[in-house]
Ligand SMILES: Nc1nc(=O)c2c([nH]1)NC[C@@H]1CN(c3ccc(C(=O)N[C@@H](CCC(=O)O)C(=O)O)cc3)CN21
């Protein structure tokens with residue numbers, strides 16, 4: 001719990017050992033205060049490259065850089081004590097091959113203080129996953145809908161329907177065999193998510209997948225209702241933070257215009273207060 005480290009963070013082997021047991025609770029985080037809110041509730045916190053879209057206003061995750069991932073990773077790290085912190089490898093930082101992937105992933109582990117990295121791709125990334133895990137970098141895989149591939153795929157559509165089911169299962173087997181400690185299944189049919197979960201021996205973490213997955217993840221800004229205009233079928237709203245924020249900002253604007261804020265309680269007088277240690 002404390003800075004001296006009396007409470008141990010969960011490790012990739014801890015997460016892997018949860019296969020087939022209690023559901024693994026995961027969310028994304030990009031800042032210290034939001035990470036603090038999930039510290040006692042989540043087993044795994046992902047610093048997702050979705051931060052490019054929800055925090056930086058980019059049209060897709062393709063424009064996200066290593067510098068962005070490193071900065072947000074360090075911020076999230078300061079808000080967590082118990083959950084495993086996983087950091088996404090951004091587009092362009094690993095696809096050239098195992099060597100490039102290792103260099104980028106090592107930076108996320110050292111400068112970014114990550115407990116593990118995540119990368120998108122199935123069988124095509126198996127060699128890279130093996131290369132990293134054999135050299136001390138735990139890897140979470142990500143199959144199904146791959147947002148970093150939006151420019152070749154052309155849309156965020158459901159994956160694993162019909163003939164594509166077999167390829168998805170092959171991808172899942174390939175990443176598990178290559179040493180990934182867990183795998184995200186994004187926007188796939190419930191039936192293939194169930195088949196994959198029953199077939200491979202590492203935990204599946206679903207987003208738009210199935211309740212039969214070993215765990216679930218959502219983009220926190222989506223479930224809080226902060227990233228307002230994005231309403232895919234797989235997101236459940238647990239808050240209305242954009243509505244609450246807009247109301248608060250509107251009240252502040254009214255108060256300033258009516259000179260109701262600042263009030264007497266917010267003002268500093270000419271003389272120091274008689275009691276206590278002066279902090280004003
Ligand atoms: N806010 C947010 N949440 C995410 O889950 C997320 C991101 N951003 N950015 C990176 C990727 C992209 N992802 C996506 C993007 C679109 C759909 C999707 O189903 N889109 C619907 C339209 C939904 C809407 O805009 O209301 C579609 O039919 O394409 C799913 C996952 C998942 N990731």
Ligand SMILES: CC(C)C(=O)C(=O)O
Pocket residue numbers: 028046047048049050051088142184186207217218219
């Ligand atoms: C949606 C999750 C799995 C992700 O990759 C991200 O937030 O970037």
Ligand SMILES: [Mg+2]
Pocket residue numbers: 048049050061088
């Ligand atoms: Mg991502």
